[in-house]
Amino acid sequence: MLNRRNFLTAAVSVAAAGGLAACAKKDGSGSGSGGGSKALSLGFSQVGAESGWRAANTTSVKSAAKEAGINLKFSDAQQKQENQISAIRGYIAQKVDVIAFSPVVVTGWDAVLKEAKAAKIPVVLTDRSVETSDSSLYVTLVGSDFTDEGRRAARMLEKVLAKAGLKGPVKIAQLEGTTGAAPAIERGKGFKEIMDAEHKSDWKIVVSQSGDFTRAGGKQVMAAFLQSHSDINVLFAHNDDMAIGAIQSIEAAGKKPGKDILIVSVDGVHDGFVAMSQGKINGIVECNPLLGPQLMEVVKKVHDGQKVERWIKTKESDYTQDQAKAALPTRKY
Numbered sequence: 001m002l003n004r005r006n007f008l009t010a011a012v013s014v015a016a017a018g019g020l021a022a023c024a025k026k027d028g029s030g031s032g033s034g035g036g037s038k039a040l041s042l043g044f045s046q047v048g049a050e051s052g053w054r055a056a057n058t059t060s061v062k063s064a065a066k067e068a069g070i071n072l073k074f075s076d077a078q079q080k081q082e083n084q085i086s087a088i089r090g091y092i093a094q095k096v097d098v099i100a101f102s103p104v105v106v107t108g109w110d111a112v113l114k115e116a117k118a119a120k121i122p123v124v125l126t127d128r129s130v131e132t133s134d135s136s137l138y139v140t141l142v143g144s145d146f147t148d149e150g151r152r153a154a155r156m157l158e159k160v161l162a163k164a165g166l167k168g169p170v171k172i173a174q175l176e177g178t179t180g181a182a183p184a185i186e187r188g189k190g191f192k193e194i195m196d197a198e199h200k201s202d203w204k205i206v207v208s209q210s211g212d213f214t215r216a217g218g219k220q221v222m223a224a225f226l227q228s229h230s231d232i233n234v235l236f237a238h239n240d241d242m243a244i245g246a247i248q249s250i251e252a253a254g255k256k257p258g259k260d261i262l263i264v265s266v267d268g269v270h271d272g273f274v275a276m277s278q279g280k281i282n283g284i285v286e287c288n289p290l291l292g293p294q295l296m297e298v299v300k301k302v303h304d305g306q307k308v309e310r311w312i313k314t315k316e317s318d319y320t321q322d323q324a325k326a327a328l329p330t331r332k333y
């Protein structure tokens with residue numbers, strides 16, 4: 001089976017090959033700067049810049065577009081759906097070839113996606129999914145399986161508890177991602193699936209609230225958790241940035257993160273690995289932000305009218321504390 005690094009290399013080389021093939025197209029309808037053909041234009045609406053994951057994702061999209069010779073029009077919605085909707089409307093008005101976006105929340109997209117469909121502009125989802133009754137409103141999703149990430153987080157917690165030798169009831173605080181966002185809904189669902197099936201008697205989520213995927217949110221909400229639930233001994237954070245914010249509040253309360261309160265998080269950003277190497281985070285479920293090469297490969301295929309899978313899942317791994325130090329030097333984000 002392809003491991004993550006080989007998979008990414010393969011995705012990049014296929015994308016590059018795809019790019020060359022398109023440039024070499026005789027009728028000049030391909031993308032890229034080859035043969036004097038007009039570069040494929042891609043309108044991309046990004047969620048915002050709320051986390052280290054998002055920053056790495058933006059860098060990957062921009063560099064992959066450049067690499068692929070795609071004319072990228074990029075907008076940052078500052079985590080506001082109305083900004084994404086107006087950006088998409090702008091791309092429709094500019095008659096871009098393809099629209100791609102990472103929807104900040106799952107609902108409220110049908111109207112603008114119907115406008116893109118009416119303008120005959122194909123839409124590709126990246127990172128997060130949408131809820132829609134009309135499956136023709138987007139071609140494909142390039143992104144992770146968040147429900148499985150939630151399951152993997154529960155499995156990671158089992159390993160962490162065993163390693164820590166924690167006996168007695170497991171009192172879990174959950175820092176949820178942005179309310180209404182696919183990763184928040186689905187990571188919570190996957191974690192609860194395992195908890196309900198295999199830990200009904202020993203695990204309990206004693207408190208759960210959104211920290212909006214930000215460090216500030218994680219810090220603020222964790223401080224409140226510690227005020228109201230002094231018996232918390234585990235934190236499940238839907239992303240590393242909220243876990244890093246929570247660590248500040250745990251330490252301010254005179255407790256040791258990674259010891260008094262065991263922490264499992266999702267993403268695998270650089271600072272998450274640093275916290276893990278310092279013993280403050282016990283395990284991380286990776287969510288790969290380097291979607292750029294896969295996205296550009298798909299965008300070219302969609303533009304050329306080729307068939308693509310409905311969901312192109314990203315490959316990712318899980319890391320425990322003892323793997324953190326060794327992994328840090330080769331982390332790509």
Ligand code: GZL
Pocket residue numbers: 050051052053054127128144183213238239240241266267287
């Ligand atoms: C997951 C992505 C989430 C990350 C957060 O694919 O949508 O949004 O887990 C980010 O760090 O803010």
